[in-house]
Amino acid sequence: MTQAVCIKCGAFKHGGFSPCGACGFEPDTETDAAYSLALTDHYFPMEILEEISASIQGGRPHPTLPPHREAGFREACRPYLRVQAKRRAQMAKARRADE
Numbered sequence: 559m560t561q562a563v564c565i566k567c568g569a570f571k572h573g574g575f576s577p578c579g580a581c582g583f584e585p586d587t588e589t590d591a592a593y594s595l596a597l598t599d600h601y602f603p604m605e606i607l608e609e610i611s612a613s614i615q616g617g618r619p620h621p622t623l624p625p626h627r628e629a630g631f632r633e634a635c636r637p638y639l640r641v642q643a644k645r646r647a648q649m650a651k652a653r654r655a656d657e
């Protein structure tokens with residue numbers, strides 16, 4: 559299972575795109591999704607993730623990537639965001655149908 563760090567609260571969770579069990583945060587913008595994908599054990603060793611986690615829990619923002627690497631992660635998370643956007647649109651439609 560992928561170990562990931564929540565970019566909002568620093569808690570560890572399973573999978574970069576899964577909702578955070580601690581704060582409920584779920585990435586829905588390209589930047590948030592890009593960093594949620596980056597802060598996983600696919601890209602960083604656990605000891606670095608633990609440092610990042612501690613730093614975010616200490617109130618600091620998540621670290622930023624060099625622009626060319628950030629662009630790569632943005633690209634990689636686009637399919638996920640498309641699925642997410644579709645799911646949201648369906649949920650909105652279902653809500654309208656209920657009213």
Ligand SMILES: [Zn+2]
Nearest residue numbers: 564567578581
């Ligand atoms: Zn969180």
